[in-house]
Amino acid sequence: MQVEKSSFEDIQKCYELDLAHLSSAWSLDDWQKVDDQSYYYRYVLKEGSVVIGFSLWQVDLIEYSSHLLKMVVGSGQQGRGLGRKLLVESEQNLLDSGVNSFYLEVGVTNHSASALYLSHGYHQINQIKSFYQNGEDAQILYKEV
Numbered sequence: 001m002q003v004e005k006s007s008f009e010d011i012q013k014c015y016e017l018d019l020a021h022l023s024s025a026w027s028l029d030d031w032q033k034v035d036d037q038s039y040y041y042r043y044v045l046k047e048g049s050v051v052i053g054f055s056l057w058q059v060d061l062i063e064y065s066s067h068l069l070k071m072v073v074g075s076g077q078q079g080r081g082l083g084r085k086l087l088v089e090s091e092q093n094l095l096d097s098g099v100n101s102f103y104l105e106v107g108v109t110n111h112s113a114s115a116l117y118l119s120h121g122y123h124q125i126n127q128i129k130s131f132y133q134n135g136e137d138a139q140i141l142y143k144e145v
């Protein structure tokens with residue numbers, strides 16, 4: 001199981017994982033546009049050549065901050081420490097690129113994801129009402145290194 005920078009060939013699989021696991025999924029067209037923008041950083045978790053998870057970040061190299069837009073581990077693979085591995089190794093690569101802070105939004109009912117982030121140094125700095133399309137509130141979590 002390895003984490004690596006994502007290539008254009010991985011986009012279809014990232015799109016499928018996004019669609020299957022996140023309520024605010026992007027279209028395939030949106031995913032393809034990501035590949036054109038240097039401020040998006042994508043990482044994939046692979047078993048051999050098979051993509052089983054991804055993280056997608058938007059990096060601001062003026063503020064040296066990195067915004068986690070999406071992270072998914074396929075449902076059949078969750079609960080095995082792979083989300084933690086993906087988060088740790090993605091962050092390390094971003095740190096190596098000059099980033100020194102991270103932030104993200106997570107739904108207030110997404111207890112497994114927020115437990116992962118809170119146990120990995122993030123803390124809540126804000127809460128936004130009705131952040132998601134389904135009306136759910138989001139916690140804003142932040143971590144400075």
Ligand SMILES: CC(C)(COP(=O)(O)OP(=O)(O)OC[C@H]1O[C@@H](n2cnc3c(N)ncnc32)[C@H](O)[C@@H]1OP(=O)(O)O)[C@@H](O)C(=O)NCCC(=O)NCCS
Nearest residue numbers: 021071072073078079080081082083084106112113115116
């Ligand atoms: C969030 C997600 C990426 C975590 O990946 P994962 O591989 O299941 O996570 P891990 O097995 O590495 O678990 C890491 C930590 O998450 C928390 N966690 C994972 N599953 C949990 C569960 N069912 N209940 C409570 N906490 C849980 C724990 O803190 C765990 O640490 P521990 O193993 O030391 O107890 C994955 O569940 C997922 O893709 N969910 C759907 C998409 C999503 O919600 N993405 C996040 C959007 S912000």
